[in-house]
Amino acid sequence: MEVSIDATRCQGHALCLSADPAVFDFDDEEGKAFVARAGVPDGSADAVRKAAANCPESAIAVRPEGGRP
């Protein structure tokens, strides 16, 4: 599973950072989240899916490894 954040949509609500800080990181100056590791570890799959479903700006895309969003 791979995850990405659309920086043009992200407004820094930071719910993803709470969902899984191993996968999502945060730029304190820009006030935006970014993906720390695009390849999602197996143990994080649920948290990442949850982060995508709850993102207020629909900025998080999840896709199978090597697949299309």
Added chain:
Amino acid sequence: MTEENGMTRPEHVPADLVVDFDVLGDLGIPQAHAEASRWRREKGPVVWTDRNGGYWIVVGAEEIRRGLVDVSLFDSASRGVKMVTIEPREALVPLELDGEEHTTYRRILNPFFAPRRMRLLEDDVRKVARQLLAELAPTGSCEVVADFARPLASSMFLSMVDWPLEDRVKLENWVKRQVNGVAGESEEANRRIQAEALEAVTEYCRGQITSRRERPREDMTSTLMNATVDGAPIPDERLVGLLIVLAAGGLDTTASVTSQAVELFALHPDMQAYVREDGSRIPAVVEEMLRVGAPVGPLRAALRDTELGGVEIKAGDRVHFLGQAGSRDPAEFPDPDRVDLQREPNRHMAFGLGPHRCIGAALARVVLAVAFDEFHAVIPPYRLVGSESRLGAVWGMSSVVVEWDVDEVVLP
């Protein structure tokens, strides 16, 4: 324009979309939600009120998302996009700025409100909460707004900007009047009340700046004073506008959600027990309380003629994106009026959306989580004695009185 009882309505507003909604009237929060649900059901996602200068009210989740995210459609900068029409004045920063200038000020503010930095404040919030509750618990009752919710939220704000804690009540009262006016007063009277309160807050902020100019400190206020925009220091009037916005956000909104939550839990002992039993449940509880207790809906003006939810909106029209109602749109939130403390997903709009989303969101989440956790750790099962809510620019509780059995209190 048609004029009726002194109210003006543009001709492109269809008569069947007009509702009678006075956000500064004496309606309570539950009644306002009932009204908004009825409009959505009977009229659709976008309606018009003639009150307070006349504006569109958007209650559909999809339409609110579109309007707040697409900044080519609606702006925040137009002066006078308020509940009441006000005299021209300096912009409140960054609330009433758009585009590059807005982004520049957000960049200055962002580090202060960075989510991880906010979490470091948790221990401080907890200390304040425990102090407040240790005094309240043995008395057997409290008025949640004044005794707990406000002092907790305000103390955190005041310590961030490093303004004297003893100015708290004075500031809260000014901000309350500036933001909401006084419910039940005439539009004319509220214009005056809000302008006077704004002047008082402005003077106060100027005073904080002046005292630091004489004796610089290491707090957020001083840091903002030393910040530069395009190589030059932030002009004083911008600095004041910025501090006013931070004060309004810090003093009124989080306290509203805390108070609404305690009122709700007081009526539902099962919810109290649920929160009390397991601290790991609290983050989801916070999100659900933000959804059902969202206090703010952003105000905008249309930049060009557009269409929203099938309704024709013309350039210059004022629009109130009622996120409070959008977060209860059944199209997105199943069984929206039911409080589900495990709701998932929960894409509520309590903090707004798009570039103007609430910069204090992470701080609010920390304060709310600690408030719910500590209140239920210290206060035994409690009952509602009485409560009263009000609308305004920030919806909230005028009072929430709860009581409990003193002999059940076990202080840590």
